Amino acid sequence: RAGLRTGPYLSPHLEDVRERIRVGGSWISREAFARLTARALRAERGEPLTYFELLTSIAFQYFRERRVEVAVLETGLGGRFDATNVVKRPLACLIPSIGFDHTGFLGSTLSAIAREKAGIFKRGCPAITAATQPEVLRVFRARARRVRAPLGVLPKRIAWKESPISWRLGRQGW
Numbered sequence: 001r002a003g004l005r006t007g008p009y010l011s012p013h014l015e016d017v018r019e020r021i022r023v024g025g026s027w028i029s030r031e032a033f034a035r036l037t038a039r040a041l042r043a044e045r046g047e048p049l050t051y052f053e054l055l056t057s058i059a060f061q062y063f064r065e066r067r068v069e070v071a072v073l074e075t076g077l078g079g080r081f082d083a084t085n086v087v088k089r090p091l092a093c094l095i096p097s098i099g100f101d102h103t104g105f106l107g108s109t110l111s112a113i114a115r116e117k118a119g120i121f122k123r124g125c126p127a128i129t130a131a132t133q134p135e136v137l138r139v140f141r142a143r144a145r146r147v148r149a150p151l152g153v154l155p156k157r158i159a160w161k162e163s164p165i166s167w168r169l170g171r172q173g174w
Contacts, residue, residue: 007068009059009084011052011076021059023066028058036061052076056083077102080119092126093149098136111135118143121151130154 007023021028028036040049040057049057056076063071070091075082078095098114106116114136121127121140127149129140137153144151 004069005067006070006072007059007063007066008072008074009056009063010072010074011055017055020055021062023062023068028062032062032065033058050083053083075120077105077116078120079106079116081105081116082120085120088122090120090122090125092128093120093122095120095127095129095131095140097129098131098133109135111139114139115143121147121149123147124149126150126152128152128154130156132156 005024007021010020010022013019016027018027018030018033021033036058037054039061040054059071059073073084073087073090075084078101079085095117098110098117100108100110100113103113106113110133114131118127118140121143127140127144129137129151130153131137131140140151140153143149
């Protein structure tokens, strides 16, 4: 609605892996997916790319080709070692909630998981969360201070007003 070319990169997919990578609401074509997959695999050096790293490479290449102005990147595991964390200056970093996911990689406590996920916070980049657990918020606040990122904590129910780019989430809350 704001006239910007947007590109979400989401996971997981439900029917077809191409639905993860879109520009202007349309999935990446089969041809572009195959071509960019081949390019990413040819450029591989050292250790083979993981599945998520390969898809992230395809998404980033496609967004560049299609001149995407704003990309929405959903992390895989989330956090410090995520393939999407190569973006150095995002417009904002959002962690909607923290739960016991990927505990084999991220840790077995909410604090440990929060520390890994807060690895996406970047210097001066707004960080936003809807997490409410005190131990999680302590970790997020500490990381935000360390990297000088303003941290916004959303209330349980939010209502958005019209923004300069005319979008609205509504009153349904999270």
